[in-house]
Structure formats: structure tokens, C-alpha cells
Amino acid sequence: MKLTLPAFDDFHIHLRNDDRMPIATSRLRMGGVIRGIVMPNIVPKSVDDAESAIAYVGRLKEVEPNFTYLAAIKLSPSTTEQMIIDAVNCPDVLIGKQYPAGVTTNSENGVTDISSMYEVYGWMEKYGLPLSLHGEVPRTPVLDAEHAFLPILRQLNKDFPNLKIIMEHISTAETVKTILELSDKVAATITPQHLVLTINDILAGRLNVHNYCMPVAKTEDDRQALIAAIKSGNPKFFFGSDSAPHYRTAKEAGKSSPGIFSTPVIAPLLTSIFAENDMLDKLENFTSKFGAEFYGLERNTETITLSDEEPYIIPDEFEGIVPLCANKKIAWNLAK
Numbered sequence: 001m002k003l004t005l006p007a008f009d010d011f012h013i014h015l016r017n018d019d020r021m022p023i024a025t026s027r028l029r030m031g032g033v034i035r036g037i038v039m040p041n042i043v044p045k046s047v048d049d050a051e052s053a054i055a056y057v058g059r060l061k062e063v064e065p066n067f068t069y070l071a072a073i074k075l076s077p078s079t080t081e082q083m084i085i086d087a088v089n090c091p092d093v094l095i096g097k098q099y100p101a102g103v104t105t106n107s108e109n110g111v112t113d114i115s116s117m118y119e120v121y122g123w124m125e126k127y128g129l130p131l132s133l134h135g136e137v138p139r140t141p142v143l144d145a146e147h148a149f150l151p152i153l154r155q156l157n158k159d160f161p162n163l164k165i166i167m168e169h170i171s172t173a174e175t176v177k178t179i180l181e182l183s184d185k186v187a188a189t190i191t192p193q194h195l196v197l198t199i200n201d202i203l204a205g206r207l208n209v210h211n212y213c214m215p216v217a218k219t220e221d222d223r224q225a226l227i228a229a230i231k232s233g234n235p236k237f238f239f240g241s242d243s244a245p246h247y248r249t250a251k252e253a254g255k256s257s258p259g260i261f262s263t264p265v266i267a268p269l270l271t272s273i274f275a276e277n278d279m280l281d282k283l284e285n286f287t288s289k290f291g292a293e294f295y296g297l298e299r300n301t302e303t304i305t306l307s308d309e310e311p312y313i314i315p316d317e318f319e320g321i322v323p324l325c326a327n328k329k330i331a332w333n334l335a336k
């Protein structure tokens, strides 16, 4: 069977700023993705304002010019009103991203106290810059960190009713329920890893560091709730891979880095996951409609064609970076 769809949007990608950047960026289109939000937690300095966003997008375009990069500026209590205005007026910037301090890569100077951000949220609401959240509370038990954030999410939706909020990479049944209860200004992204993995794929038997990301994959009930959220066809749930390349050496080190790389295999893998879960009819909305509509973007007109006529074995690694479901045989691949 062949399936032709609009090329995908990926509304949460890490493309880095070092020698991993060309490895990931040059494979965006290989994964069937032509537009995406590029996350700001890069080294040596994060993308904090429109000026640094323009510079970063320029560097990415040197590697792959044929892709629409939408930047995120990293929010902090030192974000000013002018920085929000400049971001809204900059065509390269789409959102403001907030990390809790110390939860993930290069988030050491993230936000510890939400109340310190209220002025910034007010400007974002006023000028129309969506707020993207890594919704985990630091220094709580890891499996409860997302759960602990949900009251904050509720409060933000209440206090800033006109602010668009995206809860990124959701991982629990309870979060799905909360997103459904909040207003239509609140949406969520879902990653491929949270659709295929549970905590047992990381911790049961031998420790598998390649399945380790933040938020960590939870229980089978949680995984099923994410699948059900997509199956429901609710436009609040759309695609963001959170693809985050780390070299095998960094993943297999004594202190393994969280993050799972999926950029080169997005379309084959997601299509296979959707087929396995009997929801291929929901794929187009999830990957190229709901997110675009939430952000007020035109839909992609370029198409990709997938086929299940020959299985695809996901490579063991891409230039030293191990992808999600490495070595796994999947049913769908981009048609030649």
C-alpha cells in the first residue's frame, strides 16, 4: 500500500549547535519533516532573543536550506518586554520556551520559581507569543515530576486565559486528562518514544540508556492513554518529536544523558506506530494539521509518500548517534 500525506511538521526538535548539528539537521527531510520548532537550549549560549534566534536559524540554513526553522526563545526572569515584542515581530521566532532549572540539557539556568515569571507571561499574553513548557517540577521524584506540574499548568491557564500554552512531550494519562479539561488555548505535543516505550524498556532487565529521556516513559496505562488521545482526534494533541541527539559515548557513559534521537526516521517510524495501533487515519491531522492550526500557520503543501511494500530496518546509528528503535524492523518507509 502507498500513502501520500503532507510532509510533516515537528513542533519540538533539538538540532544542537556543535558537531551534532549537521548530523541531525542534514537528516530532517530524510525523516519526512519540512518544518519544525527548533529548541533554544544550545551551547555555549542559549537562544534568548530574536537576534540570537536569527543567527541560529542562519547557521541551520547553511546545513539544510530547504526547511522552515521556527525558533524558540528561552525564557527566564531576565526576559524583558522588548525581547517579547522583538520575538513576536521576528518571522524566525514562533514561541517562548520555559525549562525548569536543572531538568534537562543546558537548563541549569532555567526557572525555579514560576511567580518570578508572571510579568513575562503577561507580556506574552499581551503580544501573542505562545508559551512552551517543559512541564516537570525539579527535585520531585522523577516519576511524579510531570504530575507535580499539573496544578501549575491549571493555574497558568486560569491566570492568563488568552495565552497559548503548549505542554511539551506529555507522558501520563493524568496529563492527557488535564489537557482535555483546560481551555482550547492549551495544547500538548506527543513524542514517538512515549508512544512505544514504558519505564520497563529503560529499567527492566538490563538498563537501556538509549531509551532514557525526560520525561521518562511511564506505565503501559500511560502509553495507552497517549494513543487514545491521538485516536480521539482531538486537535489539542499534535506532533513534537523532542528528538535530541547525543553521541552513543554520552549515552553509554557512567552518567548517561537523557534524550532520544529520532529525526532521520520520523515518518517511517510514526507511520508504523500509527498502523500498529490502528490509527493511520489520524496521522495526517497529528503530523501536519492540528499543530499548524494551533500556531496559526499555513499547512504544508509539499507531500511525502510512504509505502509498506518493503520493511525498513532502522539503522544501528547515524554517525555515532543511536536512533529510537535502532535495529528494529518496521513496516513503513518513505517510498523511493
Ligand SMILES: [Zn+2]
Pocket: 012, 014, 039, 242, 244
Ligand atoms: Zn526537548
